[in-house]
Amino acid sequence: MTIRYKLTIAYDGTKFHGFQKQKQLRTVEGVLEKAISRIANGEEIKVFASGRTDAGVHALAQVVHFDYPRFIPADSMMRAINTLMPLDVLVKKSEIVDENFHARFNVKKKTYMYRVDLGHYTDPFKRFYTGHYPYPLDVDKIKIAIKDLIGEHDFTSFAAAGGVIENKVRTIYSATVEYNKENNELVFEFTGNGFLYNMVRILVATLLEIGNGRRDVHDFLRLYEVKDRQEARGTAQASGLYLKEVFY
């Protein structure tokens, strides 16, 4: 009998080559499985995440699950893992869940945040934590355009090559943008039932082009129709993207 653990983890993606394990490269999955396997006296433990994140992408609350061969109280498991992991990744919450819980297949909603630095130059200390857009922007246009994302749409135009999923219809429950005057940043938030590969970064790039006047304010309506990735050309930088919450 094994015990299933659900972990909520945060990580600074700067020094990771993404979430997914790769030989010889430092990844979040790699350091996490290494820590858990050490606790299990070397037995290999496989971790399942709500989804991957790319190199440089951050997580405020990624969710993973794994099966462990013995009972350990959830809090002790969290402390043990945190003791063994590098400090740019942190288990924030640990729960024992029943065997029907699956970190990926049971996801109901996800929220992503995207930070855009609008400064003329990139602040070196924001380089790894924001995207950068030093061009003129009409935020009101973005606020109008972003409403066209709400609802169920075919996001074929917003799916990067490399995805393997056939059905590209997704539902966006909420999509907002706020201008933060204090640090001269735009902060986007998107909540939906699922996101295609690179979809958030492509949505942000398209919204910025609308704000810059290079696209019609209702260009999303056309892009849903044409179903052509070539039409939504840009992809915002990985460094501005944060997986903020996963809902089950």
Next chain:
Amino acid sequence: MTIRYKLTIAYDGTKFHGFQKQKQLRTVEGVLEKAISRIANGEEIKVFASGRTDAGVHALAQVVHFDYPRFIPADSMMRAINTLMPLDVLVKKSEIVDENFHARFNVKKKTYMYRVDLGHYTDPFKRFYTGHYPYPLDVDKIKIAIKDLIGEHDFTSFAAAGGVIENKVRTIYSATVEYNKENNELVFEFTGNGFLYNMVRILVATLLEIGNGRRDVHDFLRLYEVKDRQEARGTAQASGLYLKEVFY
């Protein structure tokens, strides 16, 4: 005839192997000289800094100078360098100075800042930007102890091995500590006429040990006398250290 330029630069030290050029490694000096040499059509240009910073140490305002073979307006030089450099380093100010200016030899004072995260766990997003001290601290004791730093003292006990400087007497003009409640951090600032190798990080480690009750509150007075590096054992992490200002 060459023109001497003085640059004030900021960098996030996270992805640099320190300031000083090293073969095959990414350093601040390396990317800076590469950018300037490209502007000079490949002619090798040597940069002189106010001092080195170690791997992981940050700078809000490092100062460097270099001699360039032709006149270019100071602002154009800054823009050209910033265009060619990676975004985790930024030239903030560019001035043409006379040939007697030397970024290292003319330094009158330097200010360093050190950030200490007091959280129980390290926030992953602070990992590369603070030191971490999750133990009990009496900040009032640190505030008393830090006053013993002001003035001229022999800092032999606070100089890491590897330094080559014989005279270890330095003058500290100001030394402060503030508790920042909002982010649960201690922020130290030290201004002096010079700092020995690793000296700020050793001072911070010693101050934290005093705050933790593991040293007498006036232990600095003893440490000045014994002149023994073995007595001031700790060295705070590089990640919390910022070169904040250089005065000429």
